[in-house]
Amino acid sequence: MSGNERHTLEIRGLEAAVEGKQILFGVDLTVSSGEVHAVMGPNGAGKSTLSAVLMGRPGYQVLGGTVTLDGVDLLALPTWQRAAAGLHLIMQYPTEVPGVKLDDVLAEALVSRGRSANGLENLLRAEAARIGLNPDLLHRALNVDLSGGEKKRNETLQLAVLEPKFAILDELDSGLDIDALRDCARRVEAASNAGLGVLAITHYSRLFEELKPDMVHILVKGRVVASGSPELVDELERDGYAKYLGPEAEEAAPTKRSSLDDLFAL
Amino acid sequence: MTPDLASAIPGPDWLTERRVGAAQRAAAQPMPQADEEIWRYSRIEELDLQRFVFSPGAVVVTGNADCESELLESDPVAPAPDVFAEWNAALSEPIVLRTRRGQVIEAPIVLEHSVAEGQATFPRLVIHAAADSEITVVERFRSDGSGAAFVAPVVEVHAGQSARVKYLAINELGNDVWQVAHQLAWADRDSSVSLSTVALGGDYARVRTEAVATGQGSSTKQTALYFADGTQMHDFRTIQSHVAPRTQSNLLFKGAVKDTARSVYTGLIRIGHEAKGAAAFQTNRNLTLSEGAWAESVPNLDIETNDVRCSHASTVGPIDPEQRFYLESRGVSPEIAERLIVLGFFDEVLEQLPLPAMAAQLRARVAAKLDGVAASVAGAVA
Ligand SMILES: Nc1ncnc2c1ncn2[C@@H]1O[C@H](COP(=O)(O)OP(=O)(O)OP(=O)(O)O)[C@@H](O)[C@H]1O
Ligand SMILES: [Mg+2]
Numbered sequence: 229m230s231g232n233e234r235h236t237l238e239i240r241g242l243e244a245a246v247e248g249k250q251i252l253f254g255v256d257l258t259v260s261s262g263e264v265h266a267v268m269g270p271n272g273a274g275k276s277t278l279s280a281v282l283m284g285r286p287g288y289q290v291l292g293g294t295v296t297l298d299g300v301d302l303l304a305l306p307t308w309q310r311a312a313a314g315l316h317l318i319m320q321y322p323t324e325v326p327g328v329k330l331d332d333v334l335a336e337a338l339v340s341r342g343r344s345a346n347g348l349e350n351l352l353r354a355e356a357a358r359i360g361l362n363p364d365l366l367h368r369a370l371n372v373d374l375s376g377g378e379k380k381r382n383e384t385l386q387l388a389v390l391e392p393k394f395a396i397l398d399e400l401d402s403g404l405d406i407d408a409l410r411d412c413a414r415r416v417e418a419a420s421n422a423g424l425g426v427l428a429i430t431h432y433s434r435l436f437e438e439l440k441p442d443m444v445h446i447l448v449k450g451r452v453v454a455s456g457s458p459e460l461v462d463e464l465e466r467d468g469y470a471k472y473l474g475p476e477a478e479e480a481a482p483t484k485r486s487s488l489d490d491l492f493a494l
Numbered sequence: 495m496t497p498d499l500a501s502a503i504p505g506p507d508w509l510t511e512r513r514v515g516a517a518q519r520a521a522a523q524p525m526p527q528a529d530e531e532i533w534r535y536s537r538i539e540e541l542d543l544q545r546f547v548f549s550p551g552a553v554v555v556t557g558n559a560d561c562e563s564e565l566l567e568s569d570p571v572a573p574a575p576d577v578f579a580e581w582n583a584a585l586s587e588p589i590v591l592r593t594r595r596g597q598v599i600e601a602p603i604v605l606e607h608s609v610a611e612g613q614a615t616f617p618r619l620v621i622h623a624a625a626d627s628e629i630t631v632v633e634r635f636r637s638d639g640s641g642a643a644f645v646a647p648v649v650e651v652h653a654g655q656s657a658r659v660k661y662l663a664i665n666e667l668g669n670d671v672w673q674v675a676h677q678l679a680w681a682d683r684d685s686s687v688s689l690s691t692v693a694l695g696g697d698y699a700r701v702r703t704e705a706v707a708t709g710q711g712s713s714t715k716q717t718a719l720y721f722a723d724g725t726q727m728h729d730f731r732t733i734q735s736h737v738a739p740r741t742q743s744n745l746l747f748k749g750a751v752k753d754t755a756r757s758v759y760t761g762l763i764r765i766g767h768e769a770k771g772a773a774a775f776q777t778n779r780n781l782t783l784s785e786g787a788w789a790e791s792v793p794n795l796d797i798e799t800n801d802v803r804c805s806h807a808s809t810v811g812p813i814d815p816e817q818r819f820y821l822e823s824r825g826v827s828p829e830i831a832e833r834l835i836v837l838g839f840f841d842e843v844l845e846q847l848p849l850p851a852m853a854a855q856l857r858a859r860v861a862a863k864l865d866g867v868a869a870s871v872a873g874a875v876a
Contacts, residue, residue, distance in 0.1 A: 283823050286815045311825035323820040327838025336834065337825040369838065370820070386824060 235261045235298050235314065235393045237425055242293035243450075244281040250291065251277040253450040257427070259394060264417075264426040264439055266461065269447035270469050275429045276320055278447070279398045283317040284310055297393065312341050314393030318383040318400050320429075325370040330382065333370060334389055341390075348389070355388045360411040376403030384412040387419065394425040401435040413438035433461045448472050495614065497521055499548055500584040508567045516574065517584035523577045532576070535758040535790055536729050537698045541672060543614060546644045550587060551615035557603035561629065563592035565620065570652065575702060578646040578674040586618035586648065593627035593657070602630040602849055609671060611641030619649045623657035623685075630660040630848050637668030637695070644672045651679035653687045655709065660688045660848035664856070667695035669724060675701045683709030683738075690847055692856055693720040693728050694863060704733035707741035707769070718747040719843040719856070721863055722755035722787075732761040734776065736769035745776040748843050750836060751787035752866070760792040763806065767798040776806040781813060781839060783832070833864050 237259045244252040251274045259265050269275055281288050282295060284307040295302045302310050325333075331352060335345040356363045361381040371379050380400055387395055397416065401409050417439045420426050428439060436458065444460040445452045446469070453472045454460070500517035501510060525541070526533045555562075565588060574580040591603060607617055623629055635645060645667070653659045659679070667673060673696045679687045689703050705714035720728040728751075734743035749757045763774045780789035791808040813835050821831035840860055844853040 283819075285819050285823075306828070307819060307822040308825050308827050308831075311823055317823050319820070319823075323816045325817045325820055325835065325838065327841045328817075328821070328834045329838075332834060333821055333824055333826060336830050340825050340827055340830070390825065 233261065233423070235425065237315070237394045237427075238294075238296045239282070240294045242278070242281065242295060243291040244277060245289045245291055246277060246287060251450050252281065254293065255447070255450070255452055257445060257452065259425040259427055261393065261423045261425050262420060263443070264420050264428060264441045266436065266441040266444040266458075267427060267429045267447055268431065268444065268461070268464055270473075273447045274450040275447055276398055277450075279317055279396045279427075279429060282310075282396055283307060283315065308340065311337070311390075311392070316387055316390060316392035316395045318380070318387060318395060318397045320398040320402065322371045322379045322383055324372045326372055328370050329367055330370055330386075331366055334386065337390055351389055352385070355385045358411075359385050359388065359415050360408065361385055377405055377408040380404050380412055381408055384415050388415055391419075392424065394427070395419070396427045396429070398429045399431070400428070401430055401432060409434060410438055433465050436461060446472050448474070495520070495543060495548060495581055495585070497584070503585070503587060505587075506567075509565060512571070513584050516580050519574075520577050520580035520584055523580065526577060532731065534760070536700065537727055540698070541644070543644065545612075545642070546614035547612055548585060549610070549613040549615050551613070551617050551645075552608050552610070552638070553589065553617060554606045555589065555603065556606075557601050558599050559603075561591045561593050561597070561599060561603075563590040563622070565590055569620075569622070572648075572650045572678050575676060575704070576674075579648055579676050582616040582618055582646050582648045582676070585616045588618040588620045590620045590622070591629065591631065592622040593624050593629050595624040596626045597624070598628040599630070602632050605631070605633045607633065607635045607645070607647070608638040609635065609643045609645050609667060610638040611643055614644040615646075617645070617647045619647075621649070621651045621659060621661070623651070623653045623659045625654040626656045627654070628658040632662045632664065632849060632852070634664045634666065635673070635695070636666045637671055640668050640670065642670040642672070642697070643668075646674045646676075648676045649678070651677075651687055651689070653679065653681045653685035653712075655683045655685060657682070657685045659685070660690075662690045662692070662848050662852075663701070665691070665693040665695045665699055666859070667699065669695065669726060670697050671695065671699075672697055673699040673701075675699075677701065677703040679705045679714060680708050681705065681712035681714050681741075684711040685709065686713045686715070688715040688717070688848060690716070691718040691720070692847070693718065693722075694859055696726060696728070698727045698729065700729040700731070702731040702733075704735065705743060706735040706737065707743060707772070708737055710738040711740050712738065713742040713744070715743070716745040716747070717843055717846050718749070719840050719860070720747070720749040720757060721751075721840075721860055722749075722757055723752045723863060723866060725754055727756040727758075729758045730760070732759070732776075734761075734763045734774050736765045736772040736774060738769060740771040741769055742772070743774045745778075746843060746846065747778045748780075748840060749778075749789060750781040750783055750839070751789050752783035754784070754786040754788075756787070757789045758792075759790070759808070760794070761806070762794045762796060763804060764796045765799060765802050765804070770799055770801045772799070773803040775804070778808040779839070780810040781836060782811060783813070783836070833861065836864055837861060
């Protein structure tokens with residue numbers, strides 16, 4: 229991590245669409261080094277869309293607003309340069325890449341950052357032990373035939389090795405059992421104590437038992453409708469999003485139902 | 495090409511008679527046309543055999559020569575599926591490898607062919623693997639200098655009971671060379687035969703590969719890696735044929751095309767009524783790496799019994815943008831991401847080749863060819 233340097237990720241008025249349909253309607257968020265910002269919101273609110281747009285995933289169109297890292301316009305950069313600039317994404321559903329080995333990708337990723345890949349093997353082994361990832365998976369194809377929990381441990385390991393300035397966690401906790409969640413959340417918390425800024429998207433407060441948020445933001449229909457202290461998480465856990473769904477709450481009812489489905493699916 | 499050439503080749507009378515017979519059949523056939531089903535999608539009408547001068551060719555054999563032999567009158571005569579195989583029967587002076595019963599030849603035998611400009615050559619390799627023997631053979635085809643040439647190689651594999659035969663053909667021909675190749679294998683009871691191909695070279699390079707499971711419990715495997723760029727074309731016809739019970743065939747063909755290159759895969763699984771309990775699997779995957787590149791995949795099934803397990807999968811398309819995005823989101827540049835994905839795609843085939851030691855070298859050849867891709871992507875961005 230970048231030690232005691234202070235960096236800022238600033239999202240201003242971000243509007244974006246997917247397949248011609250506007251999903252984000254002006255998102256504002258600022259994260260600084262060492263801070264953990266929780267982003268919560270009902271299914272379909274646009275949380276994954278936000279993470280995709282920040283990283284430049286194909287298929288998403290930016291309609292307005294800015295995203296800067298220490299003043300550098302990230303939206304003007306291709307994905308790989310955003311990563312090299314210090315932004316990292318842990319995906320909700322990490323992509324399987326047949327035949328491409330984790331260690332080969334991380335070696336290339338380090339080299340493109342001007343870092344040496346010497347000692348990568350040792351670093352990988354140490355991180356795998358720390359995060360509880362079976363070391364055999366270090367030399368296997370990315371995410372292919374991995375369980376949900378193994379995929380997220382693998383994602384966390386990549387974050388640990390690449391040492392970005394900012395990480396977006398898109399439901400790091402989904403699909404994880406209690407042990408895996410603790411291991412992954414602890415690792416991110418340690419990184420954040422060393423200076424990593426975190427945008428943690430989640431539906432459940434259990435992530436925050438290890439990863440301590442500084443702020444909580446509620447995203448509804450592509451807007452941040454409320455921001456507050458970590459106690460907000462407990463309130464949401466108790467009362468749900470009803471209060472934040474606004475005047476069109478009727479229309480939003482299906483969204484709420486699918487949120488319940490999500491709970492039952494666990 | 496004329497029948498006189500066949501009678502001029504030295505050999506016993508029975509062989510000369512066979513050669514002349516093949517030459518007469520070949521000379522009587524019209525040249526193939528692309529509207530014939532077996533030449534569909536090919537560039538066969540572009541071929542003018544008269545441009546080339548017949549040559550016996552040049553080959554260097556290394557490895558265990560303990561099994562080098564000659565053709566015998568009692569050896570089975572392989573069919574000639576087309577006019578080029580017929581010319582091969584007429585004009586080739588085969589290299590014959592004949593193992594003894596139970597003989598295990600550990601080290602691979604390597605045949606290095608070099609094809610010179612203006613020549614038409616008809617190399618033939620015949621492998622007779624006696625019962626319970628084991629042999630691995632690699633044939634490498636390269637060009638001696640640049641310029642157009644024509645090569646029509648044939649390999650025949652006769653695997654006896656419980657024999658294990660592995661064969662690998664590597665096409666590193668120059669970009670002006672035409673190739674029409676045949677691989678024919680017969681697998682007797684409980685034997686296993688593997689036919690693999692790595693195709694990187696050639697202008698138009700075709701391989702017809704047919705594996706016939708003739709004895710019960712036998713298994714055949716056919717694998718290929720092909721990668722065409724520029725204006726190259728790779729054309730594959732595969733046949734997995736089952737004529738005995740409880741036989742198994744596996745096929746994995748993976749190809750890539752870039753620039754304006756083309757590839758065609760046409761695969762047939764044929765299971766006869768006598769092949770109860772047969773299992774046949776066929777997978778063909780193609781990556782199109784440039785807008786102007788074109789690949790076609792045509793799987794066919796011909797099954798005459800119910801008691802079979804059979805599957806085929808075929809895909810043609812560009813690199814999955816999600817895979818690309820995943821690697822780029824780790825900070826890997828688009829060129830390197832593409833290289834990793836394509837090499838990863840081919841690794842599945844490279845890992846299955848009979849010679850693990852050769853895999854690294856072939857992987858490097860593929861990588862070198864891909865670097866052209868990287869350059870053209872970078873060029874497009876700049
Ligand atoms: N590729 C796509 N094509 C069309 N619509 C899409 C696509 N991706 C997302 N959407 C739509 O965009 C909206 C926001 O989706 P998004 O995945 O960002 O929600 P989310 O907040 O992450 O939800 P969840 O909590 O279920 O993960 C949804 O209505 C979704 O259906
Ligand atoms: Mg989501």
